[in-house]
Amino acid sequence: MIKFQEVTKIFPTNSPNGYPTTALDNISFEIKPKEFVSIVGRSGAGKTTLLRLLMAEEKPTRGQVFIDGLDIHKIKPGKLPAVRRRIGAVFQDYKLLPSKTAYENVAYVMEVIGADDLEIARDVPEVIEIVGLTERxxxxxxxxSGGEKQRLSIARALIHRPEVILADEPTGNLDPYNTSDIIRLLLKIHELGTTVVLSTHNKEIINKLGKRVITLENGKIIRDEEEGRFIL
Amino acid sequence: MTMTILLATSLFLFKDISQILISAIREKADISVYFKTAAQEEDILNIQGELSKIPEVKDVEYVSKEKALEDFIQRHKDNQVLMGSLEEVGGNPFLAALNVRAFEASQYQAVVNFLDATLEPVYQNLIEKVDYYQRKPVIERIFALTSGAGKVGISLSIVLAIVAILVAFNTIRLAILNQAEEIKIQRLVGASNWFIRGPFLVQGAISGIISTLISLLIFALICWFLGPKIEFLFSGLNVWKFFTGNFFTIILIQLSTGILLGAISSSIAIRKYLKV
Known part of the structure; x- marks a missing residue:
């Protein structure tokens, strides 16, 4: 479903020392539909860059990124929204709109993709219930709270029934109790048939999950194991 | 933006006013060809015929010696000094003349050229003087003034339009930067380009419409206040009547200027700051 083919990403001027930074170095891997894949590595290993390439927020310096055989960096800008609607994204800093309520934050996504009021009134409370925020x-x-915010952002990522959920360190700001809550939620989403790509540096989560783990170091894949463990 | 719209409307008004002024001046501006005392009426009428054939000439009026004297007495019969001098001179001191009127102020040169070059030498010798050269500076100044005022108006509105675009551009730029986070989220959830850009374009157009309303009000007030005063200066020119008579044209000019300026500036800002 998702395929990275010899992808290299070099940031030319963004590095503080003035030299180009190689965030990803000739990476190739494939993710099958309905797979749960964790991407682990130290800070700066390239996890976030990898997810940003998948959202077409960045362009690779070399190589190609495919979703269902479609090179998402070769398509016309006008077609990009359609690709992004197939993906739901969850961030460490939630990226919620502060001026909107929990309901409105979720409903907003449906408005963006052009859903009508009936659909919004039907789907939003349902998703809010799935993440356990009905009271909120x-x-x-x-x-x-931090945990509630992250559950809300998962609700927002789920609302348009994406095929893939990208979670970029979703538990980075959370305590252990909330962390296991979020992971349970992601597992539930995965069981319902959604591909999940989780980037994290939480050793405990990875070792408990027993799912496929891709380990990055200095922009290179150093390990890719089914039922992998957190080894750095 | 309001200023630009006001100026654009004023240009429209100015065009009409200057049309009235120019036609008034044109009615008065003509050139007179005076003939020597020896010239026969028959020859003068021949020349009149020749002059009428020039395409630029509107009409040619023949004023005989007797008619000129009559007109002078008629005009100045109450002026003792002038009447006294006329008696002193004795006889008829006036010359027969042809008053030539062209369609446009710029065309008098063609008439003069005809008299100087094309006309047969026999007839040329009959001409005492052509008073175009005395009036030439006046005619040319009026001509330069009307075209110059138009040019100044147009260049001023271009400058103001650029200023208006820059101001509106900056407003939209601030709005875009202010909503950067929201725009980013819109992008991530797959909002189409027009879903993100649309509101900013509409915002630009709305600011144009608001400016239009403001300038319409200001313009109406100006016309209403100055209408009687301008009519006093130039008879037959009532700007308030002109305003009410051309209300829909003016609204159309103002709205299209306003919306165009707003839309142009927001689309520039969107292109520059809204990478979707």
């Missing part, structure tokens, strides 16, 4: 429907993000 009318609260603003600032009134939610």
């Amino acid at each position: 429907t009318n609260n603003f993000p600032v009134e939610l």
